[in-house]
Amino acid sequence: MPRELGRTFDSIESAHDFVSLLSEAVADAKRDIDNDVQREANGKTSRRLEALRLTSYSLEKLESHMTKSRRILNDLRSLRRLLFQERASANSGKGMGISAVKIVEPAVSKPPKSPAVATSVVEALPGRTAPI
Numbered sequence: 746m747p748r749e750l751g752r753t754f755d756s757i758e759s760a761h762d763f764v765s766l767l768s769e770a771v772a773d774a775k776r777d778i779d780n781d782v783q784r785e786a787n788g789k790t791s792r793r794l795e796a797l798r799l800t801s802y803s804l805e806k807l808e809s810h811m812t813k814s815r816r817i818l819n820d821l822r823s824l825r826r827l828l829f830q831e832r833a834s835a836n837s838g839k840g841m842g843i844s845a846v847k848i849v850e851p852a853v854s855k856p857p858k859s860p861a862v863a864t865s866v867v868e869a870l871p872g873r874t875a876p877i
Contacts, residue, residue: 757818757821757822757825758822760818761815761818761819761822764811764814764815764818765815767811768808768811768812768815771804771807771808771811772808774804775801775804775805775808778797778800778801778804779801781797782794782797782798782801785797
């Protein structure tokens, strides 16, 4: 058993699978707690009901964190594939790899270099009458 736990996070895929299973377990626990809250809500307010509501809230936060973690791991898998061109080799027969991506730089407009503009700027300076 300890050997299996050591391999749980050997790769991003195995970590993603683990987080997905943990997310399902949290969702099941939350459903059970919500059912208990419904049963306790019929009676008068008690410490047990408040504890169940707090547990439900904490499980809701944990469920949200698990969803975010699963998405982050999925993004990391995609980025790794992109960086190591795993997708390019898988799609090499279709011609849709990373090499098909073209990076386009935005055009930057440069001011025109005109001697007349430079002369007029220099002449406008006090004490200057000739271009530099």
